[in-house]
Amino acid sequence: MRRFLLIICSATMVMLLFAGTFVLGAINAGTQLDPETGELIVGDSGGYHSDPGSQAGEGDNILTIILNPYRNPGKPFNVLLMGKDENNLTDTMMLVYFNPNDSQMNLMSIPRDTRVTVDGSYRKINSCYHLGVSRGVGASIVTGEVSKAMGGIEIKYYVVLELSVFREVIDILGGVYVDVPVDMTYRDPTQGLYIDIRKGWQLLDGEQAEQFMRFRQYGDGTSNAYYDGSDINRIAGQQRLINELIRQKANIYNISKAHEIIRAVFESLDTNVAREEIFRILESALSIKADRMAFFTLAGKDVVDTYWYWVCDEKANAEVGGAYFGTR
Numbered sequence: 001m002r003r004f005l006l007i008i009c010s011a012t013m014v015m016l017l018f019a020g021t022f023v024l025g026a027i028n029a030g031t032q033l034d035p036e037t038g039e040l041i042v043g044d045s046g047g048y049h050s051d052p053g054s055q056a057g058e059g060d061n062i063l064t065i066i067l068n069p070y071r072n073p074g075k076p077f078n079v080l081l082m083g084k085d086e087n088n089l090t091d092t093m094m095l096v097y098f099n100p101n102d103s104q105m106n107l108m109s110i111p112r113d114t115r116v117t118v119d120g121s122y123r124k125i126n127s128c129y130h131l132g133v134s135r136g137v138g139a140s141i142v143t144g145e146v147s148k149a150m151g152g153i154e155i156k157y158y159v160v161l162e163l164s165v166f167r168e169v170i171d172i173l174g175g176v177y178v179d180v181p182v183d184m185t186y187r188d189p190t191q192g193l194y195i196d197i198r199k200g201w202q203l204l205d206g207e208q209a210e211q212f213m214r215f216r217q218y219g220d221g222t223s224n225a226y227y228d229g230s231d232i233n234r235i236a237g238q239q240r241l242i243n244e245l246i247r248q249k250a251n252i253y254n255i256s257k258a259h260e261i262i263r264a265v266f267e268s269l270d271t272n273v274a275r276e277e278i279f280r281i282l283e284s285a286l287s288i289k290a291d292r293m294a295f296f297t298l299a300g301k302d303v304v305d306t307y308w309y310w311v312c313d314e315k316a317n318a319e320v321g322g323a324y325f326g327t328r
Contacts (some may be wrong), residue, residue, distance in 0.1 A: 078154060079137070079159060085191075116310035118141065143158050155328060160269070169261055169265070171206035184212070299320070
């Protein structure tokens with residue numbers, strides 16, 4: 001029984017990490033128990049009793065019912081989630097606040113072009129993890145810069161995954177259907193990035209899903225209502241894909257793929273979260289509901305100063321940090 005529980009938690013953790021943390025709400029959107037027949041029902045949404053001592057009932061997810069006795073509420077915490085390429089540049093970054101006592105989750109998208117000052121010089125925040133690795137300090141520089149940008153909040157954990165693992169996990173799950181709003185074409189030989197996806201509802205494999213997540217502009221400089229070269233519009237596209245991933249894949253039928261997913265993730269995972277802490281966090285995360293999730297994007301504006309930067313609105317971000325990401 002203990003091994004079975006660990007497998008379920010590990011598989012759930014992988015989905016949580018990959019959704020760039022959107023998937024922390026994934027358990028609420030899958031298989032349910034029919035309160036009259038006791039049979040499994042696969043639906044688009046579900047819910048949990050947030051009271052750890054409550055009994056299973058209508059709207060309970062099967063994973064909640066199994067793990068309900070093991071929940072262990074604790075102190076609120078922030079975790080910085082990042083997806084990196086082979087050069088340790090973080091193409092996707094999100095800060096997640098979770099309070100296990102009331103199941104509140106707040107998510108802040110951090111534009112990759114966010115301007116920070118390190119050693120007296122400007123740089124984009126997506127290069128800070130690379131800098132930290134080169135100096136032997138890992139994610140400490142990037143977590144420090146995110147904390148500073150949001151008024152000095154505490155960031156207890158970080159999780160870094162390679163973008164190639166995202167591709168592999170999507171393939172393991174059989175791809176994901178997405179409504180691509182426009183044709184996507186882009187070529188950048190220097191990055192080895194080639195994007196060619198047609199408009200319309202379609203099944204994306206792992207490579208195409210990564211292309212969808214990374215696309216933000218056309219090679220010829222043209223733009224449209226969905227993509228204009230800004231990281232802000234790309235974030236909106238990423239959220240669309242992740243929402244479909246949660247809706248389609250967060251159910252009991254993907255538990256059988258846990259071993260493959262766990263292997264793919266742990267081979268490239270960089271985190272300061274201990275294994276025993278992962279289990280404890282997942283126990284608390286089971287009570288998350290969609291109506292207890294709030295989404296934010298780091299406030300700021302585009303500025304061209306030799307390079308294209310996203311310059312933070314320090315006052316606005318400090319206010320949001322204190323109100324929605326404070327843990328002390």
